[in-house]
Amino acid sequence: MTDHSEGPASGLLHLHPSDNIVVAVRPLTGGEVIDCEGVALYVPRDLGLGHKLALHDIAEGADVMKYGAPIGRAACAIAAGDHVHLHNLVSRYTVIEDIEGTNA
């Protein structure tokens, strides 16, 4: 099977089919436009290896998916191509801990 979504010749790696983010596998330059799965992603700023871009629009509160699993929730609406990081992605882990703490 050839999964064309894994063609990181583009510099972006889609780790799992259900992921709504892709990961930079080389340094990206702000202003680059990279075609990924038919979506033209405008790279908003210089980004190092390992950073994430939204592959699709992600609604506020929705799960951000990597490896096919939620890595947190969108703190605000995220548009396709946006850098996804500390400013717009929050851990659910501490939230879960808080809820369990206050409800105990």
Add this chain to the structure above:
Amino acid sequence: MTVMTGWPRADGRKGIRNVVLVAYLVECAHHVCTKIARPFDEGDVQVIGFSGCFPSDYGQEMMQALCTHPNVGAVQLVSLGCENFRKNELAEAVRASGRPVNLVTIQSTGGTLAAVEEGRAWVADQVDALGQAPRVAMEPSELVIGTICGGSDATSGLTGNPAAGRAFDRFVAEGATCIFEETGELIGCEHIMADRVSDPALRPEIIATVEKAARYYAQMGYGSFSNGNALGGLSTIEEKSLGAYAKSGSSPISGIIKPAQQAPGGGLYLLDVVPDGAPKFGFPNINDTAEIIELIACGAHAVIFVTGRGSVVGSAISPVIKVCANPETHDRMAADMDVNAGRILRGDATLDEVGDEIHDKIIALGQGAQTKSEALGHVEFVLTYKTAAGPEPGCHV
């Protein structure tokens, strides 16, 4: 269909290696073991042991599991004579497993020279005998495979770990037993992991296992998410943990096992490496080798080791397949690496292709192939004090 061969053991397991172990039962006997093993090839004769003199149920259980591991054909035990290790119990367990065993006690044998002479002669006979031992056909379903990551960098979670996970998925589908661990690095994804159990009764146990690790490491003063992680593009603790967790693949989790415990059958198992109770003897595992040895004590025939910065270790008893996640590291250290997962970053391979390569290289270990670390003579071994998992049926009185 490619066929592996293995050495059959009395308990029904089969080994893909047939090594003679020379085992010290206290540090004071370590040098004698090193001297006994020196004339032999590292692939034939390997030194392991337990350094401590104070009694340790964990040390005893680990040594018994290792000395009766399917990759082991014979065991030379070396005692100083006054240590607390229950050496006769261990010797009897090895004998009961159908393996030749010889116990040399340095104090009664007459010191270093006499002990080395006796041990070396016995080991030479075993090496000759094991060289003639017949092999039988072995199926992938009979394999036990462990996985760890060490010397990690930003590429580990992108290439090496997910590719190792795909190899695990193939092995689980073939009926093999796969073991992942490092619960301290799974903090934040316990609820995600709990959704993957094959039996709902396991859900709370999975969560409790990771919460225990989080408590333990917090008491040890060990943080879990650093500024360097964020600079590397990681945004949340669950994202970081998932990068390590990706090694486990996507098969259902069949159960939780403890060090030195064998899984009850094929499937994917979480090895709970963190002792119960308050921290007692320090970090659960002091380095990568300690983790590898616990996986091997659970019966692992081979261990998949994913590295980004470039570890060189192998192990006593079982081969270690090194998967290099970072293409630049691979360029520098190719002679130490079995699989170049960094090709994924350069667009030269997919995760599935690298997963297949890892899988096929492990099968090849049962067809006469060696790992790079075996060819280089790596036989690292570490075993320290830890609180024992607790009495198991048939363990000891």
